[in-house]
Amino acid sequence: xxxxxxxxxxxxxxxxxxxxxxxxxxxxxxxxxxxxxxxxxxxxxxxxxxxxxxxxxxxxxxxxxxxxxxxxxxxxxxxxxxxxxxxxxxxxxxxxxxxxxxxxxxxxxxxxxxxxxxxxxxxxxxxxxxxxxxxxxxxxxxxxxxxxxxxxxxxxxxxxxxxxxxxxxxxxxxxxxxxxxxxxxxxxxxxxxxxxxxxxxxxxxxxxxxxxxxxxxxxxxxxxxxxxxxxxxxxxxxxxxxxxxxxxxxxxxxxxxxxxxxxxxxxxxxxxxxxxxxxxxxxxxxxxxx
Amino acid sequence: xxxxxxxxxxxxxxxxxxxxxxxxxxxxxxxxxxxxxxxxxxxxxxxxxxxxxxxxxxxxxxxxxxxxxxxxxxxxxxxxxxxxxxxxxxxxxxxxxxxxxxxxxxxxxxxxxxxxxxxxxxxxxxxxxxxxxxxxxxxxxxxxxxxxxxxxxxxxxxxxxxxxxxxxxxxxxxxxxxxxxxxxxxxxxxxxxxxxxxxxxxxxxxxxxxxx
Numbered sequence: 001x002x003x004x005x006x007x008x009x010x011x012x013x014x015x016x017x018x019x020x021x022x023x024x025x026x027x028x029x030x031x032x033x034x035x036x037x038x039x040x041x042x043x044x045x046x047x048x049x050x051x052x053x054x055x056x057x058x059x060x061x062x063x064x065x066x067x068x069x070x071x072x073x074x075x076x077x078x079x080x081x082x083x084x085x086x087x088x089x090x091x092x093x094x095x096x097x098x099x100x101x102x103x104x105x106x107x108x109x110x111x112x113x114x115x116x117x118x119x120x121x122x123x124x125x126x127x128x129x130x131x132x133x134x135x136x137x138x139x140x141x142x143x144x145x146x147x148x149x150x151x152x153x154x155x156x157x158x159x160x161x162x163x164x165x166x167x168x169x170x171x172x173x174x175x176x177x178x179x180x181x182x183x184x185x186x187x188x189x190x191x192x193x194x195x196x197x198x199x200x201x202x203x204x205x206x207x208x209x210x211x212x213x214x215x216x217x218x219x220x221x222x223x224x225x226x227x228x229x230x231x232x233x234x235x236x237x238x239x240x241x242x243x244x245x246x247x248x249x250x251x252x253x254x255x256x257x258x259x260x261x262x263x264x265x266x267x268x269x270x271x272x273x274x275x276x277x278x279x280x281x282x283x284x285x286x287x288x289x290x
Numbered sequence: 291x292x293x294x295x296x297x298x299x300x301x302x303x304x305x306x307x308x309x310x311x312x313x314x315x316x317x318x319x320x321x322x323x324x325x326x327x328x329x330x331x332x333x334x335x336x337x338x339x340x341x342x343x344x345x346x347x348x349x350x351x352x353x354x355x356x357x358x359x360x361x362x363x364x365x366x367x368x369x370x371x372x373x374x375x376x377x378x379x380x381x382x383x384x385x386x387x388x389x390x391x392x393x394x395x396x397x398x399x400x401x402x403x404x405x406x407x408x409x410x411x412x413x414x415x416x417x418x419x420x421x422x423x424x425x426x427x428x429x430x431x432x433x434x435x436x437x438x439x440x441x442x443x444x445x446x447x448x449x450x451x452x453x454x455x456x457x458x459x460x461x462x463x464x465x466x467x468x469x470x471x472x473x474x475x476x477x478x479x480x481x482x483x484x485x486x487x488x489x490x491x492x493x494x495x496x497x498x499x500x501x502x
Binding site for chain 1: 339340341361362366368370371372373374375376378387388390391392393432
């Protein structure tokens with residue numbers, strides 16, 4: 001298993017698609033820095049009181065902390081908005097298509113005839129999980145570090161600003177140890193991104209177009225969440241029903257954001273991991289090889 | 291190694307691909323499967339490789355049932371249909387990646403397998419830049435590099451010129467002389483007659499032995 005995993009991780013981190021993902025992530029990070037710089041410039045203009053007037057409390061410096069404006073905390077910025085929608089794609093792009101690619105080309109036969117189906121599946125699963133997790137969590141971490149070039153760092157005081165509401169991911173830690181909270185959130189995001197990337201194991205073997213495999217996680221989260229959301233809005237599904245709660249969990253913007261209830265974020269990662277492990281195992285190990 | 295196929299039938303989506311095939315393969319011999327495209331040669335090889343399972347019947351390898359007692363034959367080298375490698379790496383790197391999975395062979399054996407098949411281990415070109423003939427040679431190199439007990443080669447002479455065919459036939463004979471069990475599927479009867487110790491004709495799912 002160790003040898004198989006080593007070979008899979010080597011392939012994963014040398015895959016050209018990883019470069020494409022890195023480029024997308026860098027674009028998001030750069031856009032976020034730009035957006036943050038614009039916010040700071042706006043603040044600098046607005047917070048300057050007219051001569052003789054008292055400073056306007058609305059433009060308190062509290063709201064212009066790294067831990068308010070940065071990518072994991074402020075979804076209103078354009079770059080954050082984009083990221084919150086496309087992160088399932090970012091998770092799937094680096095290595096999500098490799099299983100389908102190897103099935104199609106026949107590399108799969110070469111590998112399984114040497115190490116067996118089970119070892120192949122678990123090594124592939126871990127490689128897909130790790131690349132997906134790294135792509136998503138590293139984007140957020142890089143964004144915060146890059147934003148630190150233009151946004152000052154100070155701790156947010158809960159009495160002045162409730163960036164993360166009670167019940168959000170480790171919200172108490174956010175107000176006391178924000179850097180530690182950021183690291184924890186990136187860890188959670190690694191699990192969420194990794195499990196999301198593994199949704200690509202749902203691709204059926206007859207699927208020819210590589211791009212469609214990448215879209216599967218996004219489609220599952222977004223379409224399901226949106227469709228159920230619309231049905232709830234139209235009154236066809238009662239707001240208090242279980243389906244309504246499921247829709248909330250699946251709604252892509254929330255799962256990947258730090259203000260989403262932490263327990264639910266991790267629960268989603270756990271459920272998706274379990275489901276993809278079962279689906280992938282059936283697909284790769286139990287299915288007859290055609 | 292002894293492979294026994296007992297009354298093996300394979301159907302896919304209701305279509306009969308192989309019909310009650312009973313065969314016996316032994317080490318140190320080359321077996322040829324000859325037949326037109328779509329006759330079931332490749333399917334038979336995939337069954338022996340453990341890539342698919344019989345609908346009826348059983349395949350025994352040294353008395354152990356394939357698909358029950360073992361997933362794949364324990365020492366197997368295969369080239370089935372087209373050579374399959376990662377396009378972004380050199381031929382040698384592709385072989386290294388495969389060899390690392392079992393760690394049975396090192397750099398020397400990989401280079402030797404490349405040279406035996408007429409490829410240059412120092413060639414820096416990526417697999418995607420290889421000609422069809424080079425791809426075929428690399429596929430054969432992957433099948434033989436670990437000195438497996440069972441070698442399955444499906445149309446190994448595809449895309450090779452006359453000299454290339456002779457080289458590969460010589461290589462297959464050397465593998466046989468080493469003690470490997472080699473099964474070669476080929477639609478070209480002439481090549482098989484010069485290479486195989488036994489030839490089986492595959493047609494419409496039935497397999498019959500031909501005089502050699």
